[in-house]
Amino acid sequence: MSDELWTDVGAAEDLATRAVQEVTVGRTKIALTCKDGVFGAISGVCNHVGGPLGKGALDGDYVVCPWHYWKFHCRTGVGEPGYEADRVPAHDVKVDAGRVLVKNTASSTRAKAPHTPHPLARPVQREAGPIRILGISTTSMTDGHPRYSTSDALLEHALKCAAAEDACETRLVRLRDLSFRACEGFYSKAARACTWPCSITQMDADDQMDRIYEGVVHWADAVLVATPIRWGGASSLYCKMAERMNCIQNQETIANKHLLRNKVAGFIITGGQDNVQAVAGQMLGFFAELGLQFPQFPYIAHSRGWSAEDMENNERHVQESTALHDGAAALADRCAVMARGLVEATEGKSALVRGGRKGMRLDA
């Protein structure tokens, strides 16, 4: 395209009815804006990960990217205050005989400011040390008003046994202690709009889902997830967490990047209604899609049937049940043993120093 060429992108009367729209000049996508009757034209490709600026919105003089809300001045292409070093190309635009003309060549160039990568974006590499088990409790309860939770209690017991009998390092995260936003459906905008680390995590320093990502992706060899059954499904906090893990699974499908390798998952499911196998099936399917592996008998469960509306007895039943506590401990053991096997297979047996009752300790 010649420097002198302009492209007719349409009738001014029609184009003025939309604050932001995407037009093409040759093969270049342009975000065409109209504010107070004045047209502006900047590149339609966002500096971040290529979001379509022409499908965004106008906030004052700034085009807001529809993917993760970066902003660029609608006429100069310069980033919003504080981010001026990020700039997308701007194009001259004029109205002639009722037609909007955009100059083919840009009047400014693209510039990308260096952005420090989020800590979660570092390569996934297992640090030497004992087998690590992350427990995730997903039951909900009101802050300051604790109650006995069967799933929570069995998870705590499982972790305690893994530490004592398998010499594992354990960590317990209760979702109810974290403040994190629901997935906002970035994947529904476009596959590439769902990023790793999660777009929300990168945008919102107060969002605490990074604790889960850090634990599952970078720290743990095995993950034990405990959930109550709520109306035949896993807990609402479990579902909220699972939705936010979409970014891990999407790395498999859109970037062929396997964030989770050689890790193990097991589940503790308790409830007042029978639907254990459906809940277990969902959890197994989901964590399999994330890339985790399962030991034989990958979950333990307990449930009261429809005819036993006596949850106070359910609590006592679980508290007094040797079978459930032994089952939780055995599940943790199976996960630890499998995780140890995977670590041995990938890092070499020389990395292991036999220690603890079941030889779970790794070289520091």
Ligand code: FES
């Ligand atoms: S803000 Fe535009 S692609 Fe992320």
